Each structure stands twice: as C-alpha cells, then as structure tokens.
Amino acid sequence: MKICIFGAGYVGLVAAACFAESGNSVIAVDVDKSRIDGLKEGIIPIYEPGLKEMILRNQAEGRLSFTTEMTEAVQASLVCFIAVGTPPGEDGSADLKYVLGVARNIGQAMNGYKIIVDKSTVPVGTADKVREAVKAELASRNVAFEFDVVSNPEFLKEGAAIDDFMKPDRVVIGTDNVRTAEIMKELYDPYMRKQNRLIVMDIRSAEMTKYAANAMLATRISFMNQIANLCDCMGADVSAVREGIGSDSRIGYDFLFPGPGYGGSCFPKDVKALIKTAEECSYDFLLLKAVEDVNERQKEVLADKLITALGSPDEEQPLTGRTVACWGLSFKPRTDDMREAPAITIIERLLAAGATVRAHDPEALKEAKKHFGDRIEYSTNQYAILENADALTIITDWSEYRNPDFDRIKSALKSPLVIDGRNLYKPDRMAAAGFRYLPLGRCG
Numbered sequence: 167m168k169i170c171i172f173g174a175g176y177v178g179l180v181a182a183a184c185f186a187e188s189g190n191s192v193i194a195v196d197v198d199k200s201r202i203d204g205l206k207e208g209i210i211p212i213y214e215p216g217l218k219e220m221i222l223r224n225q226a227e228g229r230l231s232f233t234t235e236m237t238e239a240v241q242a243s244l245v246c247f248i249a250v251g252t253p254p255g256e257d258g259s260a261d262l263k264y265v266l267g268v269a270r271n272i273g274q275a276m277n278g279y280k281i282i283v284d285k286s287t288v289p290v291g292t293a294d295k296v297r298e299a300v301k302a303e304l305a306s307r308n309v310a311f312e313f314d315v316v317s318n319p320e321f322l323k324e325g326a327a328i329d330d331f332m333k334p335d336r337v338v339i340g341t342d343n344v345r346t347a348e349i350m351k352e353l354y355d356p357y358m359r360k361q362n363r364l365i366v367m368d369i370r371s372a373e374m375t376k377y378a379a380n381a382m383l384a385t386r387i388s389f390m391n392q393i394a395n396l397c398d399c400m401g402a403d404v405s406a407v408r409e410g411i412g413s414d415s416r417i418g419y420d421f422l423f424p425g426p427g428y429g430g431s432c433f434p435k436d437v438k439a440l441i442k443t444a445e446e447c448s449y450d451f452l453l454l455k456a457v458e459d460v461n462e463r464q465k466e467v468l469a470d471k472l473i474t475a476l477g478s479p480d481e482e483q484p485l486t487g488r489t490v491a492c493w494g495l496s497f498k499p500r501t502d503d504m505r506e507a508p509a510i511t512i513i514e515r516l517l518a519a520g521a522t523v524r525a526h527d528p529e530a531l532k533e534a535k536k537h538f539g540d541r542i543e544y545s546t547n548q549y550a551i552l553e554n555a556d557a558l559t560i561i562t563d564w565s566e567y568r569n570p571d572f573d574r575i576k577s578a579l580k581s582p583l584v585i586d587g588r589n590l591y592k593p594d595r596m597a598a599a600g601f602r603y604l605p606l607g608r609c610g
C-alpha cells in the first residue's frame with residue numbers, strides 16, 4: 167500500500183519504519199528540514215532501540231523515503247497519516263494547530279480519493295475538524311475529491327516502540343464506513359501475528375479510547391505511589407503489596423511500580439487534556455484531578471527524603487555544601503526523551519536547596535543539557551559522579567543501575583546514603599552492606 171506519514175517524530179518514524187518493514191511504500195514528511203536532511207543521510211534524530219537498523223534497511227531497499235515536499239507525498243499515497251505533536255495549550259487542552267495544519271496541507275495537495283488517518287492523540291471531535299479543514303481547502307480549489315477520515319490512535323511505549331508496533335496488544339480503528347475499515351484491516355493484517363485484536367469502532371469512541379487508556383494507566387501509577395508513601399509511614403513493603411494485589415487477575419501486575427511520578431510526553435499532557443475535555447461539557451473529572459495532583463506531589467518525594475536525611479528542613483537552602491549524584495535523567499529507561507521527566511523537577515529542587523548536582527544517564531545527557539546547561543555536572547561514567555558525593559539518588563531505572571558494583575559505590579561516596587526512586591535493590595542486603603538505603607515504601 168502507498169502511505170505517507172506527516173510528522174517524523176517518535177510515533178511517525180516508528181510507524182513509517184514498521185509499515186515499510188511489512189512491504190508498504192512509505193514516505194515520511196516533516197516540516198523540519200534539518201531532521202529530514204539528517205534522515206536522508208541515515209542520521210536518526212531520536213534514540214529508540216531497533217529503529218535505526220529498521221530505517222536504514224527499508225531506506226536501502228527503497229520502501230522508505232523522507233521529504234519536506236508535502237504535495238508529492240500526498241499525491242503518491244492512498245493513506246495519509248497525521249502523526250504530529252498535540253502539545254498542551256496554555257489551558258491544558260490539546261493544541262490542534264499542527265494536526266489541522268496537516269489537514270489543510272492534505273486538502274491543498276489531494277488529487278483523488280484519500281484516507282486521512284489521525285494517529286496523533288486528539289480530543290473527541292477532532293476527526294470532524296480535520297474533515298472540515300480538508301473540505302474547506304477542496305472548496306477553495308473548486309475540486310470535489312472524495313476522502314474518509316479515520317481515527318487510529320497509537321499505543322506504543324517509548325523504549326519498546328518497535329515491538330509494540332510490530333506486535334500490538336490491539337489496534338483501534340475508528341471509522342464511519344465499511345470500505346475504510348477493510349483497507350485499514352488489510353494494512354494492519356501483518357501485525358496481527360501475536361493475536362488478532364483489531365478493534366473497529368465509531369470515530370468518537372476511538373478518540374476517547376486513547377485518552378481513557380492513558381488516564382487509566384496514570385491512575386494506577388498515582389494510586390500505587392500513594393500506597394508506597396503510606397507503606398513508608400506504616401512500615402509495610404510496597405513490593406509485597408504489589409505482588410499481593412497483582413496476583414488478583416482483575417488487577418494484574420503491570421503499571422503498579424511506585425516511582426518519582428509519571429513523566430514523558432504523553433501521560434501528563436493527556437491527563438490534563440481529558441480533564442479539559444470534561445470541563446468543556448461541564449463535567450468535573452474529580453478522579454483525574456487527584457491523579458494529577460498526586461503526581462505533582464510525588465515528584466517532590468525524593469528531594470524531601472534527601473533534605474530530611476542530609477539537611478535541616480527549616481533552612482532556606484538546606485543542602486548548601488552538599489553534593490548529590492543522580493543516576494538517570496530521561497523520563498524512563500531506553501529513551502533519551504526528557505519531556506516532563508521527573509528528573510527536571512527533582513534536580514531543580516535540589517539546586518534551589520543549594521546542592522551541587524552531578525548526573526549520569528546512558529542516553530539523555532544531550533537533552534538534559536538543554537534544561538540544566540552548566541548548572542549541573544554531567545558524566546558518561548556512572549561511578550565518576552559518586553566521588554565524595556553526599557548521596558546517590560536513583561531517578562530512572564536504566565538496566566545498568568540494577569546490579570552495580572556496590573563496593574565501588576560505597577567507597578566513592580562520602581557517606582553511604584542511597585535514595586532509590588525506583589526500588590532497585592533489596593533493603594536488607596543494602597543494610598547488610600553498610601548502606602543507609604531509602605527506597606519508596608519498603609521496609610528492611
């Protein structure tokens with residue numbers, strides 16, 4: 167099938183590579199010329215495991231190309247995907263200017279029947295706006311080509327994006343006609359190997375499904391973060407509690423890991439946008455407001471623990487003269503994405519408290535420098551930043567932190583204090599090794 171994808175970001179690039187991988191002819195379009203020039207040269211603008219190899223292979227075999235030329239891309243394609251950003255506007259609602267901009271571009275370029283597929287995360291009702299925008303362009307050109315608009319939200323996770331796309335738990339197709347549903351089924355058929363979970367529904371329900379999924383996952387995380395904080399107060403172990411509740415098949419084990427708050431380009435913005443959508447129809451989404459509030463507070467928990475352990479909470483800059491080493495900056499492992507990363511809030515708080523901060527991350531140092539500049543120190547060596555530091559704080563659960571050289575950590579630190587925002591180690595072993603170990607919600 168001939169496809170073009172607008173937006174060569176996390177979702178657009180992964181979708182482009184994966185659609186090409188199953189034999190489709192794919193053109194990825196972006197307005198960012200330097201990004202497209204780089205991609206033509208084989209420079210992949212994001213870190214996502216397996217993506218580079220897949221792009222290079224499909225590019226070499228002639229199934230995948232990159233361009234800024236929108237008209238050519240649209241005219242060469244039957245299916246046009248919109249995979250551009252939908253960042254939060256000032257009031258928290260999803261800003262649709264990029265999505266509607268692409269809709270207008272498609273309307274200006276169309277030369278026959280097209281299926282326009284919304285893959286960006288967009289509020290209920292956006293497909294209607296896309297349809298209107300395309301119609302207006304066609305009317306201004308005095309042409310009347312047929313087209314359909316489909317909602318096909320994306321559920322991939324960064325760090326596991328290729329796998330999620332190639333073997334999805336489900337693919338949701340929101341459409342108002344059978345012809346389009348059949349074409350979309352054909353396109354996605356090669357990805358139904360794990361299980362045949364292509365779910366066809368009406369467009370509005372598909373748009374809502376995406377927000378409901380992210381809001382549900384965010385709710386589980388905030389719930390578990392509060393249980394962990396309560397475990398801290400009560401001397402219970404949140405890991406045991408997770409096992410205890412996860413074994414109930416109605417609950418399950420996933421997305422119940424406490425941490426420094428959820429981050430990334432999606433949960434924070436999508437929770438906000440759904441609250442805003444509810445407000446627009448005068449519905450007060452109380453639960454989600456609490457989820458968001460809990461998440462903001464959770465980002466303070468690691469800094470609170472550090473200040474309690476190292477400083478006097480009453481002083482204005484209780485960490486003056488202290489050095490804190492941070493492991494992990496990206497919002498989750500296996501990505502260089504720093505968007506809404508809890509590390510930003512945590513490190514800003516440590517700096518405001520007077521601390522000197524040193525940081526290590528396997529992939530995100532370049533992105534981190536955009537946030538912190540020279541206000542913190544960076545190293546590509548996870549042990550180098552520990553020399554004479556007053557504490558080690560673990561913010562992101564990269565696999566290289568899971569089984570480190572504890573002797574080396576202990577001898578490098580000035581005092582053997584480890585604040586673990588990801589519960590990577592066994593509290594009794596850490597105590598036996600002479601560490602003062604402060605995880606989230608775990609007794610020794």
Ligand code: NAD
Binds near residue numbers: 173201
């Ligand atoms: P991104 O910021 O990584 O990429 C967006 C790209 O679109 C950029 O390269 C930008 O230059 C380009 N762009 C903007 N306007 C354009 C235009 N008119 N024509 C062509 N390109 C244009 O965004 P992303 O993370 O890929 O997210 C895209 C959408 O997918 C969002 O709605 C997001 O919520 C959703 N989503 C993201 C993920 C994820 O893991 N990142 C997962 C599921 C869904």
Ligand code: UGA
Binds near residue numbers: 320420421422426433
């Ligand atoms: C999330 C969803 O998992 C995807 O299904 C969805 O497509 C995507 O958002 C999106 O809409 O963009 P992603 O943001 O890449 O994917 O990462 P997740 O693995 O979901 O993690 C999000 C945040 O939650 C991270 O900060 C992570 O550390 C945190 N988290 C996750 C926890 O604190 N505890 C958990 O148990 C799981």
